[in-house]
Amino acid sequence: MESSLAVDPGATQAAQAALDAHLRDIIQWHFSPETGCPVWLEWAGQAGWDPRREVRTVADLQRFPHFQDEWLRDRQPEVWVPRAYQGRPFNIFETGGTTGMPKQRIGWEDYKVDYSEFSTKLADEHFPRQHYWLMMGPTGPRRLRLAIEHLANVRGSSCYFIDLDPRWVKKMIAEKRSDAARAYMDHVVEQAVTILKHRRVSGLFTTPKLLEALAEKLDLYAAGIRGVFCGGTTMTPQYIRFVVEEVLEGRIGFYPTYGNTLMGLAASVPLRPEDHYSITYYAPQPRAVLRVVDPANTGRLVEYGAWGRVELTTMTKEFFMPRFLERDEAIRRPPRAPYAWDGVGDVRPFGALEKNIVEGVY
Amino acid sequence: MSELPHIPALRRGRAYESLDQLPVRDHRTGEVKATVSTVNAGVLRKDLARMGEGRAALKRFTTAELVALCGRAAGHFLDGTLPLGTGGQTQSPAQYVQTLATTSGLPWVLVRRNMRKIHAALTAMDVVLRGLTRGIAWDILDRGYGEQDGLRLSFHPATQALGLVMPSNSPAVNSLWLPAIPLKVPVVIKPGRDEPWTPYRLVQAFIAAGAPPEAFGFYPTDHEGAAEILRLCGRALVFGDQSTTAQYARNPAIQVHGPGFxxxxxxxxxxxxxxxxxxxxxxxxxxxxxxxxxxxxxxxxxxxxxxxxxxxxxxxxxxxxxxxxxxxxxxxxxxxxxxxxxxxxxxxxxxxxxxxxxxxxxxxxxxxxxxxxxxxxxxxxxxxxxxxxxxxxxxxxxxxxxxxxxxxxxxxxxxxxxxxxxxxxxxxxxxxxxxxxxxxxxxxxxGPISTMNVAWDQPHEGNMFEFLYQRRSLERADARSGGW
Missing domain, CATH: 3.40.309.10 (Aldehyde Dehydrogenase; Chain A, domain 2)
Known part of the structure; x- marks a missing residue:
């Protein structure tokens, strides 16, 4: 079984070469006055070196410092507009579920590219074409809302939406108002139950906790659901097993994903028995690269099978973000077909074993 | 077969080996003595929705039969070699004493003393039930209504399951929940982190004595799981320090056991x-x-x-x-x-x-x-x-x-x-x-009686019967008026 999914070294090298070539294009784009954005042009002016000449491979990304996501909070959105895109209205997407001034990423087409590609990972038996979807989760200012609708549309389908405000949930949990958080979750789930009772829906996007709560209210399969696409919070192997065996009862396709506004979407490989429900995600290379690095020496990758901090580099013509240290940790996993690059396994909040982290239902 | 025992969760009596497992360690050396399956709160919610089946299984017995069963369980607990985990391992009384001592820090002599207390609580279950019910005839308990001393009595269960968020400090604390079984209320136990041994052994002793496995839930779980036990079982016992107990002090469905002072x-x-x-x-x-x-x-x-x-x-x-x-x-x-x-x-x-x-x-x-x-x-x-x-x-x-x-x-x-x-x-x-x-x-x-003395016919720390059952008034037309 392992061998059939092992990736040929030639394929790995080819993927690496394609990634390096893509990187050179992106660096050229973002650091050229004709096409680049004010932020990176300004940065390069002060850095004392020209990334266009000196960044040839992904290894050269080490010359950049870790991207500080505070820049996305502190600066106005237009400073991220590549010169080549000037004059084109953009979407403003916000990250995460924290309160205060949010971090914002602007974009045009990236989410469509990411989710069109993700559509190729979905089986028609689980997400039938020309049908209906339901998204129950954070909509509002998030990229996810447009992305899910685009994904449904790509498959000839339309989507119902039920919003969940994760900032409110986190606030309730942080204030130990668990009754209020539960009441809000019930309110969200009740709306989904109503839609599922009165409309024909086969595909569902939601967060793990909401999925579980929804399944406690009705029989998802009998309600017509055939595929569930899930993301948002930590899913331990035991939790994945519980969802597969007991929430979806082995009858509904399950597609765990790892992603955020800054990266896009990392799909997971289908589970094999020997995975013991441990999920591995693969970044949408070459548009984004995930590495698992030693938290004490972030220039160094950890060994395969070891835990480390997740580092994300996003490189599209719309957005360049080198070496951003996610607030997550994961196990570094080797390439696995159809992906010829490293994966990240069992993603969980960074320092999860040491800290009690509020994730809520998001 | 692994030499290291693994204690599974028991989901309505059935062993469930979770992918999340925690070590139970020797308190002196840190050596892992066993691993314990821990389950997520969703598993509990799923199972608690079916606890009525456990109650139905217990109701197939009479109170007298269950009291006799407690007597047999006492013997199994004290002297029996009982199943320990999923690997086919078993546990003798001596192994129980040694392992519990190793992980909890209690010396053997105190473990044995606790063991005898639990044994005594089980063997004296007839006295315990009489104390709890103030002498209600067992056939009245079985039917839920009847007449005693010229007075009509009727009771209904306040819950389909008794939730238990247990401590790790002393094995004999488990004797508090034992009457639930002859009172025909299934138990849903979250063991203390360092002391899974005693509740697990007690459950095995009950099953060996002939109790229906579906009346027992054993769920090592996290804070969220514990909170779900307390929220979803109609009645529950929780043990903890003053901050824990203050949280539930005003909830009549939760009996709080904190410091005794x-x-x-x-x-x-x-x-x-x-x-x-x-x-x-x-x-x-x-x-x-x-x-x-x-x-x-x-x-x-x-x-x-x-x-x-x-x-x-x-x-x-x-x-x-x-x-x-x-x-x-x-x-x-x-x-x-x-x-x-x-x-x-x-x-x-x-x-x-x-x-x-x-x-x-x-x-x-x-x-x-x-x-x-x-x-x-x-x-x-x-x-x-x-x-x-x-x-x-x-x-x-x-x-x-x-x-x-x-x-x-x-x-x-x-x-x-x-x-x-x-x-x-x-x-x-x-x-x-x-x-x-x-x-x-x-x-x-x-008078000179130790505070440590426990009288089985006089409950302290709340009355389990009054906690699990509520009195109601019941009027029934007699047979001559049409066989109601």
Whole structure:
């Protein structure tokens, strides 16, 4: 079984070469006055070196410092507009579920590219074409809302939406108002139950906790659901097993994903028995690269099978973000077909074993 | 087969090996002695929705049959070799004693004593049920209604399952939930992190005795899972410190078992006789390693406090940790050494407040917190306090600790606060009358009876029957009017 999914070294090298070539294009784009954005042009002016000449491979990304996501909070959105895109209205997407001034990423087409590609990972038996979807989760200012609708549309389908405000949930949990958080979750789930009772829906996007709560209210399969696409919070192997065996009862396709506004979407490989429900995600290379690095020496990758901090580099013509240290940790996993690059396994909040982290239902 | 035992969760009696497993370690060496499956809250929600099946299974037995079954379970628990985990391993009584001692820090002699207490609770179940129900005939319990002494009675269950969020401090605490089984209410147990052994062995003993497996849930779980047990079981018991217990204090569906603040009160009429009671006092403080909520944590006297404290310090101060197999061992090690550190620091901080003096220090010949053969122990501590206002006067810790406090007899009952067990050494009728009237005391011993004594026919810490069943009025047309 392992061998059939092992990736040929030639394929790995080819993927690496394609990634390096893509990187050179992106660096050229973002650091050229004709096409680049004010932020990176300004940065390069002060850095004392020209990334266009000196960044040839992904290894050269080490010359950049870790991207500080505070820049996305502190600066106005237009400073991220590549010169080549000037004059084109953009979407403003916000990250995460924290309160205060949010971090914002602007974009045009990236989410469509990411989710069109993700559509190729979905089986028609689980997400039938020309049908209906339901998204129950954070909509509002998030990229996810447009992305899910685009994904449904790509498959000839339309989507119902039920919003969940994760900032409110986190606030309730942080204030130990668990009754209020539960009441809000019930309110969200009740709306989904109503839609599922009165409309024909086969595909569902939601967060793990909401999925579980929804399944406690009705029989998802009998309600017509055939595929569930899930993301948002930590899913331990035991939790994945519980969802597969007991929430979806082995009858509904399950597609765990790892992603955020800054990266896009990392799909997971289908589970094999020997995975013991441990999920591995693969970044949408070459548009984004995930590495698992030693938290004490972030220039160094950890060994395969070891835990480390997740580092994300996003490189599209719309957005360049080198070496951003996610607030997550994961196990570094080797390439696995159809992906010829490293994966990240069992993603969980960074320092999860040491800290009690509020994730809520998001 | 792995040599290391694995304790699965029991989902309505069926073993469930989770992918999330926690180690249970030797408290001295840190060596893993077993792994325990832990389940997510969703598993609990799923199973709790079906607990009615467990109740239905228990209802197929009569109360008399279940009481007899408890007797058989007692034998299995005390003497049987019972299934331990998913790997086909078994556990003999000796293995139970040794493993529990190793992971919880209790010496063998105390584990065995706890074992016998549990055995006694099971074998005396007929007495226990009579005590709980105040003598209701068992056929009335079986039907849910009937007539006794010319009075009509009817009851209905308040829940389909009893939730239990258990502690790790002392195995005998499990005897509290045992009556639920003959009362035909399934149990949903979250074991204490360091003590999965006793509830698991009890469940296996019940099943070996013929109890329906679906009446037992054993769910090592996290905080969210524990909260779901408390939220979703119609009735639940939770054990914890004051912060835990305060959280649920106003919830009638949850019986809270926190610190006991048990005490010995010596009346003015008996205070001159205090030397006669010294052994009794020492036992109430130090028996069971000082780990029980019915261990006395304060000795309240109208006079002679300094002499009593000094005598107790001479008696308990020299007590040292011993090897777990030593039959004279009196102290229990801490499975979590940080807890011992915290307690030690709290006492030291309290001693900074004027009005208290540690009397044991002079008799211990060393520090309170010691490491012995890799295990962390706290040695007995007696603190002389000049009033109940002192921060160390009414404290309870998980080792032999007590304050000796001077309070004039007329003020005692105004100052002692809620007290789970009180031994009152007095023959003064007026004082006895006041004690009998006092709502702060759950179990009252008049005369030289240890606070550690448990009477099976007189429940303390709440009445399980009244907790699990509610009385209702039932009117039924007689047969002549149409067979209703």
């Amino acid at each position: 048990s005490k010995v009160l010596i009346g003015a009429d008996q205070s001159e006789r205090w030397p006669e009671f010294l052994e009794l006092l020492a036992g109430t403080i130090a028996d069971n390693g000082g780990r029980s909520c019915i261990n006395a944590s304060a000795i309240v006297v109208p006079s002679h406090a300094a002499e009593i404290a000094e005598a107790l310090a001479r008696r308990l101060g020299p007590v040292q940790p011993a090897k777990p197999e030593d039959p004279q061992a009196q102290l229990a090690g801490f499975a979590n050494p940080k807890m011992a550190e915290g307690i030690d620091a709290a006492i030291e901080a309290g001693l900074q407040t004027p009005g208290a003096r540690e009397v044991t220090a002079a008799h211990r010949g060393g520090p309170r917190r010691v490491v012995f053969e890799g295990g962390t122990y706290l040695r007995p501590t007696i603190v002389l306090c000049d009033s109940f206002a002192h921060p160390l006067a009414n404290r309870e810790f998980l080792f032999p600790y007590a304050s000796v406090v001077t309070v004039p007899q007329p003020d005692m009952l105004q100052q002692i606060g809620p007290s789970l067990a009180v031994t009152a050494l007095t023959k003064d009728p007026a004082f006895i009358e006041q004690l009998l009237e006092c709502p702060l005391i759950e179990r009252l011993n008049l």
